[in-house]
Amino acid sequence: MNASDSHDRSAPGQGYNENLGYQQSQTAINNEQIANSSQNQNLSARSAQILIQNSGYALGNQQEDNSVPGKHGVVDIETVYHSVPSNGTFFGPYLRYKNVDVVNGVWFGSVMVVIESSDAPYFQFHPTSDITQIQAVAPRVIYQYKNYKFFRYELTIHQSRGYTDQFWTYALTLFGKTFTYQFLVAGSEETEWKFMAFSCADFSLGVSEEEREELGGVGYLWEDVMDKHKQLGGLHVMLGGGDQIYADRMWKEVASLQDWLKVKGKMNRHDYDWTPRMESDINLAYFFYYTCHFDRIGIRDCLASIPSIFQIDDHDIFDGFGSYPDYMQQSSVLRNIGRIAFHFYLLFQHQTTETILETEPDPWDLFTVTGRGWHFLKNLGPSAVILGPDTRAERALNSIIGEATHMELFHRLESLSSRVRHVVIMLAVPIVYPRLTAVENILTGIMHTKRAVNGAWNVLEKASSKVAKVVGAEHSTKKQFENVKKAFGKSGVMGSVVSGFGEVDLLDDLADHWTHKRHASERVFFVRNLQRIARDKNVRISFVSGDVHCCGMGKFFNPDAPENYQLMYQIITSAISNVPPPGPVIRLLHNSDKIYLPEINSSHKHTDTREEMIQFFENDVDGRRLDLQKLLPRRNYSIGAVLADGAMSWDLYVQKGGKYGSMEKSQKYGPLIVSPLPLDSTLLHYVNGPDGPGVEAQQRKQQMMGAPGGIYGPGGLAEDVHNLNVN
Template sequence: MSHHSVTIDFDEDYTQPGKLGPVDINTVYRSNPSNGAYFGPYLRYINIDLESSTWYGSAMIVIASNSAPIFEIHPSSDPSQMRAIAPLLVYQYKEFFFFRYNIAVPQLPSDQGQFWTYAITNNGVTLTYQFLVAGARDIQWRFMAFSCADFSLGVKEEERRELGGVGYLWKDVMDKHRNMGGLHAILGGGDQIYADRMWKEIGSLQAWLQTKGKESRKVYEWTNELDSDVTLAYFFFYSSSFDKPGIRDCLASIPNVFQIDDHDIFDGFGSYPEYMQQSKVFLNIGRIAFEFYMLFQHHTTVDMLKTNPDPRDLFTATGTGWHFIRFMGPTCVVVGPDTRAERQQKCIIGEQTHQELYRRMEALPHSVEHIVFMLAVPIVYPRLTMVEHILSGVQSTKRAINGAWNLIGKGATKAASLVGAEKSTNASFQNVKKAFGKSGLMSSLVSGFGEVDLLDDLADHWTHENHAIERASFVRNLQRVAKDKGVRITFISGDVHCCGMGRFVNPDAPNNYQLMYQVIASAISNVPPPGAVIRLLHNNDKIYLPEINSKEKVTDTKEEMIEFFDTDVDGSKLGDLHKLLPRRNYALAQVGDNHTMTWDLYVQNAKLTDPERTHKYGPLVVPAPERSDLGLADGLQQMKLSS
């Protein structure tokens, strides 16, 4: 076992943004590249072409110069094959130019992977990086999955420091990458940045927050000042977040596959009441956030996608929201829908997009055995039934709501009876939010009780009753795809700040096509919810997936969280709370050569002085799909390999 002495970075900033209210953003929202020259490189995985055995990706550099750095690439074992890749100017913001380099390299015609080295030369200084490209017949791809790569607004400086900062687990990922002979990809499940701080720090947004009346908020004018301030904010959030210790090394060395979630825009975006969601302020913030998401996370713009679509890369069904299907070797694909762009209070993914996703999955080649669905928010997750019942059953008067909070407070924390009612109410409110990976940002900023309440916030989840019909239809359609294609479907999600494993399963045929595991990896940087809330989530409600358009309570598909954790990271007993672990974490997946797939959770150890940063839980083994020709496929594979 490799031991390392853990060092805490002094170049990481532990300050608590938003703490002091509005700031001079032209001074505060400035980041300087850690390498002294440019932001990046950010290395992105696009796809492999199974027929031509070609690996496609891109690298991006953001530099305060219209002269692009020189980008050269070669197989790490053979520098004589060095070739240059021409830069493509994607975007310009103020003095910063976004240069993209399109990478296409051949895969070795075997199951052996190969490292490629790329070199970036700027003003006579060359920096080199390397990444792994799988062989054309390599089935056993390894990839890491994470979410929530920063702290929420309210996390205090001492807590940030005690956890080792934002970059602590990223260094563990880099260690694993080196020790395992390379990871093929990183899956970023959303909340790669946290943009919430702008609501506290940008002065021009304060005036909207202080505006009274729904209609006044909706028609509030979007000014040039707002446009300029918010644009500066997103450029700063990305350039500084992606340049933090630990993260920057991973983004340069392990090809990334990213999708959007709410904090990439701001907390809960898409789930607010119509007068807020359709206000000029929200719509324009969404536009700018999406523009920078496309640039930093996908190295493109919507204009480029529309004029020059790449069939291997992002696609849209409606012109709103861009989705992807990425091959992780010949037997596995990752499907990443955008679950924010079309989101409304009663809809997560638009119907046209659902249909396009099914159509593309049905068209996948016969070699595919595993489909991994990246859903930013888990589709299998415990319900906070007690909380929802209380809130649904009370009239929305301040007195009734306060009474409900007190009841939740007593259910969630023993301290509730010892502190004043108001404090208890507020603490419980925030604790329940944390259970769903939400900070309750807008509720606390905009109005207090009544106008944007907890139920609005929980509406962000698949498991909320607003989404019951869409969710049932979605999972039943995925069951149909799994059955017709002979594939195994697994979900990887984040958002909720704790880790665990769940599943959909037919109790009478536990290994059939209806078996779909839910892996939850969250958060790699953010803080866990309080233990009392984890207790609330360990309810024993028996839940069944409804048939489409049916009111039957018991069906052929049960959903449940699995008792995955025997002990805590230090070996201590967990009592009866074995389903969700409230510690920082990430997941590692490997596609098996025996048609299975395994998932491990790497969970941060209790002390920064521990010789290892993480404790491993797993593996969870996703079985081979039920398919009569699997044995035959093995035979063909052996013949190919021996020929």
């Protein structure tokens, strides 16, 4: 639903009267403007310039841009890093979903715009079908960057009674121009919420211009999302699972980072000073990445019309952040880049700042446990919740989420209302995903021998030929290494710019995943506690993730009781914009290993919980039967919904157009039906469940949450890392 200064496009399923309703809305707005004309009189010289500009710079955002970031090397960012609002007035609007009070029937959200002016757009909103209920909202300046102000408008809406959804219209007026948008708010008793999930909304640094053009550009599937939004009568929420932007390009383009990249020696790199020039450049970089990318064709319409819930992943900072060796991760340069990245993440994706969060805590919104990282637990109607842990802020080589944060997440899930039947956990990186064991073993061997071998690159060439044979392309070793990275959502940006081989390499990229052996104990601890909560609270737990550039469905389950509380589905939706991994790597990921989830503090090979990817794709988008049916290397997004019978459904929408030569943009695969646990709790307790015979629930809880030394300390779970059992 593009903004317009001449008419209002109706929301899906609504018969908005443009000849009557919009005129009344415009009159109400204009009358209010006259009364408040003093605030709209002063137009800065820069704002006036914005209003008459029709296009941006070469790397800007005015039209779909197929130039490849980074291909020109270092650039003058003061010139190149400049974007112009496509509507000629402001960046945005960005519509955010905060939460819903299911007891009192109140919907909370906000709208944010960014404008190079002291004048805030005048904001009004009303039920789309009832202009008489129009009300104004005062703006709040939550931040200012240079001459740009971030204006946030709070929305508090009393839901319609019962099960009836209602469309709402909001209008932004400034300098004689009015932009109107519409969004959907569920009824107070409505359980059938509909939500779209995506990840990886831009191209990686190394994607060529030809690949971008062949796939139809960044916005191709975003336009399809808007089509589905209309066809389905409106989506209640949009779930951004990470990599909403790709900031990796800074390592190629920002001049002040180049000296650090050239530094030799670990301690020299660790001790390198953060400079005022770096501070200025990196702030400009993230501001540009967000304003440019969020204003692209397709994306901007979704951000304005579908209330969003966003989660951070590495590319929102830069590739692999948190999984580098300590001398890099704890260096002044990387820590300060992370600080600025999290600042702009909170601004653009959550419409807030750390200062606001710390001084004005909101029980309906983000929360922190340790002061590092912001998490959320939000209602999707009365029967479903979405939990979003921040898996980057506390990340280190041997951990993903801090111990105290794990405990608080468990506590909040244990406190859920008895009406909740589904818990969806947004994990940016999938917790169920195939391993690249052969590749890891080869690379680990190189890591142990390279220090004693002159000409380490020759060692790599020799060993990598084995990898190339595994993935089916002996003639292109280097390309296959890049392809393996793509299969795990990584670009190896730091490995390519810091060193050709040695300090940072593919092994570090693979360590970014839940399934890496470094995270095995934490993964077991996390999943086993979720099983306990699923049983005790009688809720079905599912995961939705992205990151890996291909789509698929996986699951944890008990083979002897396949529908019990241990059944947890993994929905993988990735990428909506980025390039898919190549076919040979997908073949490598289609292994037939039977993998079992160990017990906590147990060395038993066979346990009660297996994990596997589901054969979900019988045919490709062109109708050709697929031999590899577990993972599909096509751009995609997902739509989930709570059904009338209490089940949850998930469909994958996979790109069909572009190079595939179809007029349709996507093809639907699914649904995957996630049934709720039965209400009769006696059906949930199996003699041979994870408790084992004769172990009481309280003892089980103490075992899982009170391990000696916690997770990471002496005697903790991470001290004895269990490799996953392969049968």
